[in-house]
Amino acid sequence: MVGISKKEADAFDKMLDAAADLAHLIEQSGIEMDEFDLEELSIFLARNGPMICRILKPVKRSWGWSDP
């Protein structure tokens, strides 16, 4: 953990906060998955935040939740 600036640490913190929010959101889907998988997935999504935002850009509104 040498050489990490406060800025980087803050960015990392922010990412973890977003991951927690995402996990909370995904839980609301009712899709069954274990806690560890959910955490792993949420952190992955948060770490790839900019990419996810780009993918979701064409989605202009929410659709509620239904399995198509």
Next chain:
Amino acid sequence: MHTGNKEKIRVMAVITRYVVVRNGVELDRIFSDKKEADAYDKMLDAADNLSALIREGDLDIELDDAVIDRISVFLAQNGPEVTRILKGIKLISAESKIGKDANPVKTEREPEPEPDKKKAADRKPGRKKK
């Protein structure tokens, strides 16, 4: 006396309905508005892209493809909310040291006997200090 005549009147309406067809499969959802159908199609495109990204991520998780697909659709259906949560996140995986540290999670974790409970607690303070 005129009721007999009335019965003969037929009102015909032409209704246009839109369905979304993906991979040759027609989805159940029917739209009366082409814009809506297109928007729904875009949402499903986003879901496809998300599940591809998650699979490429080669995560150490035990979710099968069907579950990943459902999660992706859920995320896409809640696209604006997800975007709001992720807004302001800088890409830290590629360039920063933290990112590089966090990447080889797998190799770090394997020797540990029970990493599940410890992990969340370990991560945050660990990164925070210094």
